[in-house]
Amino acid sequence: MADRIITTVLGDIKEDRLGVASMQDHIMYDGRAEALRLRKNLPQSKLPIGENDKVSLENVGILHRNAMLAWDAFLQADESAMEREVSLFKKAGGDSILDVSVIGNRIGTCAGISRKTGVNVIASTGFSSSDSWPESLLGLEIGDFLGIMLREIEEGIEGSTVKPGHLHIDMAVYGGDEEKALRAAARAQALTGLSLSVSPADFSKSPEILNIIKEEGASLSRVLIGSATFARKPSFARVIRHPQEYGVCIESAKAVLDAGANIAKPFENTMGFELAGDYDAGDWAEMSGLAALVNQGYARQIVLGNNCRGAIMLHNSGGEGFCRLMYYSIPMLRNAAGISDYAIRQMTELNPARILSRALN
DSSP, rough: OEEEEEETTTTEEEEGOOSSSSEEEEESEHHHHHHHHHTTOOOOOOSOTTTOOOOOOOTHHHHBGGGGGGGGEEEOHHHHHHHHHHHHHTTTTTOOOOOOOOOOOOSSOHHHHHHOOEEEOOOOOEEEEGSSSSSGGGTTOHHHHHHHHHHHHHHHHHHHOOOEEEEEESSSSSSHHHHHHHHHHHHHHHOOOEEEEEEEGGGGGHHHHHHHHHHHTGGGGGEOSSSSSOOOOOOOOOOTTTTGGGGEEEHHHHHHHHTTOEEEEOOOOOOGGGGGTOOOSHHHHHHHHHHHHTTTOOOOEEEOOOOOOGGGSGGGGSGGGHHHHHIIIIIIIIIIIOOOHHHIIIIIIIHHHHHHHHEOO
16 A cells, blocks of 8 residues: 655655644634624723733633633734644654644744744644635635645745645625635645635535535545534524524534534633623533544544634643643543543544545655
8 A cells, every 4th residue: 555645844754653633723823803793793891901911810701701801812823822732732742743724824934933843733724704804815716725725735935945734714794705725735635635724604514615615626534624513502692592402413423524624622611701792501412412423433533622812722821732632622522431542543544544645746
């Protein structure tokens, strides 16, 4: 059998060197577009935080529940701080991180962080949600988006020699420019053999997204739908009156898996948006949904991550950073959900290696 390789920011490695992988994360990251999107839904507030305030001990409690109040809560821009966070991931037993930061939210290549920490970093090419794009990207055609991604794959990211090993698209709007970017990424997957992930703001849109990807000839076995959710979550105003309506819902996930694609399930650090009408009911329904899917035989199509994407999620802000995978997800799957060690290894090692690797030409 021919060797299969995975392209990291420091070059190609054989798939057996991937080890334990977080498959949806960000290292150097600018999420201020997401914060701005959430701020548009804010009512009048008297909370004592300004948008330019830094995350601190004095405001971290409020920001854990209302991260969009300060731009700093959505930034991971300090390279030395992120080197420490990745080092903690390594110390906790992690080996590799799939960084899905792309055009619109990424900062640099993370090659230096990978070299200093010994963690394999797989960088991505692609596009974040369109509200984060520079004006020059608006109104482009599918071929233009495809050309940008192929150029990064062939020449390197942001003028560097660091090449991406993955394709990623964020979707907040379904149609228009974002659909063009999605179609371009699916074509790039078919042309290059790289894996592709898509993170929709609305996970129920996943079947529609897969139909578009199939139309463009991508291999669904190399496709991940990220930011998967396994809970039915009514508005807070409704659930406070009808709490029974909140609960496990895995139908959208099963539609993705039955189509032959894969799912990335992140269990995130605390990052709440209470004033914007969102709420955190805890991880119990999400963990229950994941356990149900594993028990129904889908472990071979699921990977895990942290979706770390802002200062508010890091250790020095009271979060668990990239270590939440080891601190929470794996222990809870094993000890509370009763998931076998082999199924956990599938989700954290075997599936990531299968999805990210491609045949050596």
